[in-house]
Amino acid sequence: MKYKTKEKIKTTFGFFGMIIIVICWIYPVFFLLVNANKTSAQYAKGDKTEIIFGNQIFENIVKAWNIGLGDGVLNSLFYGLVGSSIAVFFAFLAAFAIVRLKMNNGLWWFLLIYSGTVFPFQMFLIPLFEAYVVFGIYNTKFGLTLFYVAICIPFATFVLRGFFLTVPWELQEAAKVEGATNFQIIYKIMMPLAKAPLMLVFLIQFTWIWNDLLFGMVLSRSVGVRPVTTALAGMQSLYRQVDAPTILTATLMASIPTLLIFLLLQKHFIRGLTLGSMNAGK
């Protein structure tokens, strides 16, 4: 009994202690929200911790959108949706071939695809830039999409290979006996079964593409092509030409999609991201 009360007191103290720690931990987010809602004069002169009520933030959103972030958001949405979908689709076919069609040297093929992510991204930059210039796809949406598809394939194949290993073989064999082609097996059996992992991988890869800075910097230049993070970083380097609250607003806008994806995925996120962080890391 005595032990239990002691535990209860400890838990209560722990609970309130943790609340204080967590408030400190997310204080930078609070700083972001508060200062995105200021005018540049208010930010420059005022106390950074001061809260100002009002709707300056809407004006800042419009300003940020018009000085380049808007294009970045639209471009990144395109890269994320198109690049991630195509990558997941190709990875799905590849994983199907390796596991379900029992390719000879299946593990070797898998490792060939997977080897793409073992190297740091610095290994890709110079030859990609050269080749993109030679083939005329430097600073094009096609070029960036092509890269994002390729970089997302290895991890997607890794996860989907894991999925295919768990699907019972009886399903496939029964379909075969009834004369189904492999394409029908993919379309009618595997795709519906794989909905959850497909969605998970799609969103993880969307997040990766959305957050990428380096390849946007290397493979694009103009406002109409560059992704959102590159647009944001560009704004930051123009600091003092673009005011602080506008940049902070832009930071907020660039962060909302990935935050929403996390809240949406939460439960599945842990497993997915622990696997994915190797690919996601920079």
Place this chain on the structure above:
Amino acid sequence: MKDKQQAYFYIAPAVILVCLILIYPIIRTFYMSFTDNDGLNPPNIIGLANYSRLFFDTQYILPIKNTIIWTIFASFFPVTIGFLFAYSIQFLPRSNFFQILIYIPATVSAAAAGVLFGFILDTSGLFNAILTILGFEELTRDWLFQIPENTYSMITAYTWQATGINMMIFLVGLQGLPKEPMEAAKIDGASGFTLIFKIIIPMIMPYFVIASLLALINSFRVFDSIWVMTMGGPARSSETLAVTMYREGFILFDLGYASAVAVMLSLVGIIFSYFYLKLVLTKEDVGN
């Protein structure tokens, strides 16, 4: 057509794209690291000259030193703080709520977090304002412009963003633990530290290994955070090898040297990745 032949058609798009966009550049970078390619003149093969420059030219000692500092601290702090968070919140009521709040910084891109911390660590930024309010005015300084404060400031910003994932890994580990040994130890009067070091850490060792390897894989090649906050400056003082590679390749056009830096980074990366993959792949195959 037989399944095994059809398989080649299904795997072709993935393999072709990966070979052209990922594997070809890797091979080409490796080759270029042995040349004096400057993007203009016809390149000559110069053997290991780029590599000896990397090790013996005093100009590059600082990036190497910074990379080592980053590798150590930018993996130690996210893993340790991630563990402490996971350990502290798991038994608390509403732990899910804490978990979401603590994880929020991890959903933000490294670039966005870098921009945010650029404003926090600025001379007239939030951090100095708080120091002044608390009466530590003499401690205020330009956190991103002074050496060595700039590197440690950026590691702090990086830690803020990289801790969430480690907390998640440890939460998975802690949730899988049997409760009895912990309860028994507590009733026997084991204090916090004994409990953590003698019982909990040994039990979740595999998760520590995975989290640490992942953190190492990521920490030695951090680029975005540094680029957004200081661009490796002032005067290249906060550069790591990942930034050196970009600067040499895309600003100074010393492509051969930049490639050699990339290859060195790969060697480190492959060592960490080897241990990581060995763990993850064997675990997965046993599971199936």
